[in-house]
Amino acid sequence: MELILDTADLDEIKKLGAMLSVDGVTTNPTIIAQSGKTFDEVRDSLFALLEPEQKVFFQVISTDYEGIMEEARYIASLRESNIFAKIPATHDGLRAVKDCVAEGIHVLCTAISSASQGFMAAKNGADYLAIYINRMSNQGDGVEETVLLQTMLDAAGLPTKVMGASLKNAWQINQLIAHGIDAVTLPVPLVYSMIDQPGTIAARDVFNDNWEHAFGRRTLC
Numbered sequence: 001m002e003l004i005l006d007t008a009d010l011d012e013i014k015k016l017g018a019m020l021s022v023d024g025v026t027t028n029p030t031i032i033a034q035s036g037k038t039f040d041e042v043r044d045s046l047f048a049l050l051e052p053e054q055k056v057f058f059q060v061i062s063t064d065y066e067g068i069m070e071e072a073r074y075i076a077s078l079r080e081s082n083i084f085a086k087i088p089a090t091h092d093g094l095r096a097v098k099d100c101v102a103e104g105i106h107v108l109c110t111a112i113s114s115a116s117q118g119f120m121a122a123k124n125g126a127d128y129l130a131i132y133i134n135r136m137s138n139q140g141d142g143v144e145e146t147v148l149l150q151t152m153l154d155a156a157g158l159p160t161k162v163m164g165a166s167l168k169n170a171w172q173i174n175q176l177i178a179h180g181i182d183a184v185t186l187p188v189p190l191v192y193s194m195i196d197q198p199g200t201i202a203a204r205d206v207f208n209d210n211w212e213h214a215f216g217r218r219t220l221c
């Protein structure tokens with residue numbers, strides 16, 4: 001199960017990377033546009049910050065096949081390994097996924113909005129599928145559709161990894177983990193909503209108050 005951060009906030013990536021076992025960082029055009037930095041700045045800072053084994057995902061902007069291929073080749077050239085071109089699952093995108101895979105470019109097919117669509121991208125050899133769970137939940141059960149996609153890939157023997165994206169609450173994430181989904185990409189506030197539990201601080205403080213009352217200090221030794 002891979003834990004990916006869906007952000008270009010370098011301070012948070014650093015902080016959460018020290019606190020948790022983080023497997024990589026996804027970005028999208030909105031995330032980079034709202035970061036206050038240029039693409040080059042985000043790219044350089046991410047590469048400087050992350051370990052080589054941590055994965056980095058950048059999205060193509062062009063929507064035509066030739067443009068997607070050119071940008072995917074550019075993304076692939078940015079790092080020796082663990083670099084992935086995110087390509088939306090449009091007609092031109094699916095064609096590009098197929099040809100990127102043939103060229104040895106690692107691909108995450110993104111904005112997947114149904115199990116059937118994800119299956120086709122997996123057939124084309126995508127490394128990952130980013131399935132937009134919360135957005136899909138406007139029309140049905142995004143978690144259920146994602147579990148169906150994972151079941152379909154397993155049944156077909158396709159090695160493509162399913163990455164839950166567009167997630168909005170811990171319940172969705174827990175369901176995905178429990179069903180063996182390969183990866184989730186999480187916005188920073190959602191990570192904190194999973195780890196910050198008021199009961200933990202309250203319990204610690206009562207224990208330490210009792211300790212101090214007995215021993216007159218708030219350290220072990």
Ligand code: G3P
Nearest residue numbers: 006027028135165166167
């Ligand atoms: O990487 C972007 C994906 O996670 C979409 O999230 O919140 O825009 O639906 P959202």
